[in-house]
Amino acid sequence: MQIGEVAARTELSLRTIRHYEETGLVVPSARSRGGFRLYTENDVARLMVIRRMKPLGFTLDQMRDLLDATDRLDADATLGANEREALLERVRTYQQEAAEQVEKLRVQLSRAEDFEGTLRARLERNAPAARA
Amino acid sequence: MQIGEVAARTELSLRTIRHYEETGLVVPSARSRGGFRLYTENDVARLMVIRRMKPLGFTLDQMRDLLDATDRLDADATLGANEREALLERVRTYQQEAAEQVEKLRVQLSRAEDFEGTLRARLERNAPAARA
DNA sequence: CAGCAACTCTACCCTAACGTTAGAGTAGAG
């Protein structure tokens, strides 16, 4: 399918999808004779995975690296044991970083809640009818 | 106090603090004869407020705008009633945006937790004997 | 077939919020 439909289905912008190709994150499986990008269901699935990863704050490079590792683990058949272990180690590293990111998000959320509460308190204190 | 101590206390980088001056967000109250930035406790407090605002995803311009509004509300004495109401309205708008952003952060956190769990599950499933 | 609307292409410049040097000056203890 063409890029427009992909954008609609993934809720990503055309620019974003093209950018993901520029950085090698999701390269369309084919091009039309005229040069239009053509995506498969598989490509779309990959974009969806990326969309779910975005909140974790990984860079595009890191996502590419991680996707590459899991892809190769899934195409497991011909992998040597130590190659497999190396890939798993990479995934482990990302898993740990993800856990750290989750912690950061928790801190951020509590700071944000705190700030929102402060603002609300100020508004209540300064409310037109209830000036103390 | 000098910028280094401010950085230590706020956990912001020197560059960030200088950047906040460049954009007029927090201008140091004084400079030494030699040109070093000198910050007061008040300046530090302002930086702390900003740090809490950061997760809310406001731009520096918006933060400056909001801080400006609350500052003027705090120096309340000479404010006309409609000017005061206009300022409060501005704060109200930001408070609503903050509340929305808090919601988004909650969603992001739960997605992040979810993804981290998925990665962990994969590792456990693929673990040779390395699982402790 | 030509015409047309809708879609897509590449190329390039722009942005926010800093990071990262480089090279030079300042503070203040000894």
Place this chain on the structure above:
DNA sequence: CTCTACTCTAACGTTAGGGTAGAGTTGCTG
């Protein structure tokens, strides 16, 4: 005065795209 730690300005780099221009492509319709 010297030394070390700290700080200064200036300016280019980065990330993840946004926006625009000008040109080409697709597929339908008459």
